[in-house]
Amino acid sequence: MCRVFGLLDSRLGHDELHRLGDEAARLLQHGGPDGHAHRVFDGVLVGGTRLAISDPAHGWQPFTADGFTVFYNGEIYNAPELRRRLAAEGVRFRTRCDGEVIAPLFARHGTAAAGLLDGMFAVAAYEHRTGRLTLVRDRAGVKPLYVFADGERFGFASELPALLRLRGTAVRLDADALDRYLRFKAPFGAVPDPGAPGDPTLVEGVYTLPPGHALEVAPGGAPRLTAAGAVSPTPHDDPEAGLAGLLPDLVAGMLPSDVPYCAVLSGGLDSTVVTTLATRAGGPLTAFTVVPRTASAYDELPFARLAARVNGARLEEVRVGGADVPEVLPAVVRSLGQPNSDPIIVSTYRLFEAVRAAGFPVALTGDASDELFGGYDRFRALAHSGDSGAYRDALSGMPVSWHHSLYTAGAREHLEGVRRPDAGPWAVPGAGDPAGAAAEFELRHRLPVYHLQRVDHLSAAHSVEARVPFCRDGVTALGRSLGTDRKIGPDGTVKVVLANAAARHAWAPAEILGRPKQPFTFRLSDHLLDEGAVALGWARQVLTDPSVARRALFDPGRVEKLLAEFEERRTERLAHAVWALLVLELWLRQTGGGSL
Template identity: 40%
Template sequence: MCRIYGHFEAQVTAHEMRTVSAVQRHGGPDAQAQAAGRGWALGINRLAVMDLAGGRQPYRLGEHITVVFNGEIYNHAELRRRLVARGHRIDDDCDGSVLPALYAEYGADFTDHLDGMYAIAVMDLRHEPTLVLATDDVGMKPLYYQWDAYRRQLHFSSELPALLAFRGVRAAVWEPGLDEYLSTKTPFGEQTMFDGIQVLPPATTARVTRSGGLRMHRRADPARPEPDTAPAAAADRVLALLREETHRLIHADVPVAAITSGGLDSSLVSALAAEAAENLHSFNIAYTGRWPGDERDFAREVAERNGTHHHQVEIDPETFPALLPDVVWHLGQPNADPITLSTHALFGAVRDAGFTVALTGDAADELFGGYDRIRKAAGTPDGEDWITGYVDALAAVPAALRTELYSAEYRHYVAARGSASERIAGELAASEHGRMETLTRFEVGRRLPAYHLRRVDHLSMSASVEVRLPFCQPAVQRYARSLPSSLKIAPDRGKDVLYRAADGLLPESVLNRPKQPFTLPITAMIAPGAALHGFARDVLSPTALRRYGLVEPARVDRLFAEQTARPSERSALALWALMVHQLWLDQFCAASGPKADEAADPFGDGAAA
């Protein structure tokens, strides 16, 4: 697991490359290295997980193929045997060491042979200099880039703050960003909150040349297996696949732990990991004091049943105002889920306890229909509107309240452009697939990479911890996506087949408890007298809000009054989302926002946002 970065045909100094490396060194503290030639450079920050003495990047094959790589290749031993049989010499047992020979054999199709999570950069000098960038099928390892089509120049990096360390990359606000963010909790798709900066989509291979520019190829979805139609058979198959993948992912040359929230998904992964790992350690996070939704007792029951060495991490909400700016910085763009704070603190505790790898249960809800919004949308009778409620459930701030919060200028801009929610609703309505397939495609293809996987990647790697995700493994994902809706969603619960698979492996208290989001008790924590309430009031002061001209200060004041008089999730989440956005603007974009004493219209002709 590493951090990678580089450029193609840009004017980048060696000092710039060192600066970019330093900005994301937390994600690769064990080694730093670069390779460069005329018109290109690649860099690597290594977090050593496999073959600690080997695996020196950049990897090379002769003078013409250079590779840097972030992630894990789980089938590297099989690939190594195949490549050695074809005459290649591979000097160590590190997973990424197979990549140059694999690329030499198969060219840009080399990703067809990979089982793992990855973002890869290949510099191929055999003919016209060509930079190849590739991401895994689910988007577990993000790769951000800026492409200048006029100059034929590209910069890329694993993290947004590092990408912005290149002199040629400007931190300018993408004007639709606030509406996109409040509508979906973080921007979906390729566009980031920065104008001109994109993220390479999942399952994508990009080729960059001087003559052809940037060309994207989205790889086809692999064929799905025939599903089982009987609930018991489907549950048995899900459990067998998940067990096999979890047992594979537990192997590393560094200590491995499991995250146990106390819910179904992470508890099942922890139980299966404990089967294959002696003396497995598990981690749960909770908050000092008494708060709604505390799950520590469920996590402890799971740990006791599985015989893990359990670590109860506890953080004090009084420290949240000091933690939040770091969280926003590591994410690089706003994410409105309050669990980001806990995630950041949890992985710091995992690393402090001596662990470099952690297994989590992320992606089960998307694959198996676990969210209430999916269950409600799937259960809406034919002919009735299921889209409006589903789209509004994605939002950090409901549509009606968003419109009230926007400044007059920004409200006019959004109305003229069309809102993010309207665009998503149009995409869902235009789908030619059945309803459950449409929902799963959207959840797995659009929301999961942007909202969950980038958050998990950035906040775990901020503490030099690699996260592995059994539910994202190709075999599990393809089988889950083959199952009919009736095996996923029962009248009273989602993930029905997964509950059946877990029966007998988890305590009854975990299997029978109501579904609960893994997040902060934000309504209570942004109540008058709580540390976050005062911090939010300072961050969202009228003076601060006027600096950018996006949000109406008087309406934010009314939101605080509502939260004081009648604390609710609606007002608390809206304040949280606005606070995160404001912190992001102040950290990354202050130079590009309109000043409070200027009369410029940030959305008019010729004005910069």
């Protein structure tokens, strides 16, 4: 885990670029607390902060070789193989750090080097001879990278606050992205703007580099976005055997040798499999799970304890309740970068806080398995009915009847003029495999923005690197090769391939293999109503503040009515509508945004 940043602005002198480098590093220090560095060339700033995991004593950035200066965030898991190949070509290495392979690869292969890297990464490579800057992002989208392009100015950073500091202009909201946030809990699902340097964010003019893409910026030229190193689906006659022959070695190769590591264990199939394989490769470990402080239907503690016991793991139980919300949520929102209204955000923040307090800079998680292997009920429902409209509605946490009615008339009119086309499967009727089209949509759009970005930012907030075995190239290639009939059984069983492999090889106890899927999260109505409804009272105070009315985004009377209706009916959908507005309002206060 590190953080990267940079700015191209020919109008700025060295002193100003150095000052901006220091400021960006301070804003990114939590994600790289062990040191920072930056380099300034003519009109160019590139830099980063470091969380020392690979070769802690010597692996300091930047890596400079063959006319390239490289900063990167993440881990290159196939670095040992790449080092051997490069050493045979005469490259000499000074450290054991995985990132040292990147500069010689770029010198030999250009942007095609991205296709040789297997890992999670956001790379910034500056070529001294041409002055060209190249950014690349891993294929799954584990490591985020925000960018802006404004005339001859271009900037990038691993987190939005640092990028906004480099850009230095007022924050204006992207109305379409705001609407997508309310619809889908995070701003994803748009067809990218023609000629834009990436996918839109909630800030107008700021984009995220799409997963598996490269962005090249030459002096005086416009950014050029290209696909970089896609991994083709890999069909298997026996996918269970293919997964069993692949996943254990990949997990073993992700265990750090220089620092301690742990696992995140919900008690579900995915995290249990990762915990089991990590234990078999490296011995018993410590696992962390989240437990609601008050009774909840979402409490998975018995299963987490079972998975820990069969693996000889020490289980740390992180207890979270609604009373934590007023204290913690502002810090959570600040760490998220973009608003994300998944109810898991508070518990995830607390979990990684406990991970770091216990001395672990690396945590393995079971994220992304549901997207790859068909784990969501909405996939099963879509496969059965073919109703992509119902699938779209399942992605939303807010009742449709409330969604548009919350806007002021002016905001609604503005939104109608700036809507982007949808990229979801409901926008392309007649797909032969609607559930398969939905899975591809989620892997490309929802997983990086809604899920992986959240995990990355909330772990980085506590100087923890979250490693995601199900996002390894080999696993994603296998998962993407499976048709819906191989993921979802005729009886409605989900994640058939993973469950069968786990059963064959005892990756999980029978009680976990046979249990229904349950989200590693909290009921929002519990969050808002448990422990004396402290969170709800605070939410009401925030959402009825006069500043909300002054922004003229939402009708104050409709917001009041929403709060009253939730208190009366206490449904999960209404709770989510309140939560989404609360998260957004805190973000608007922190960024100074609000105008459309």
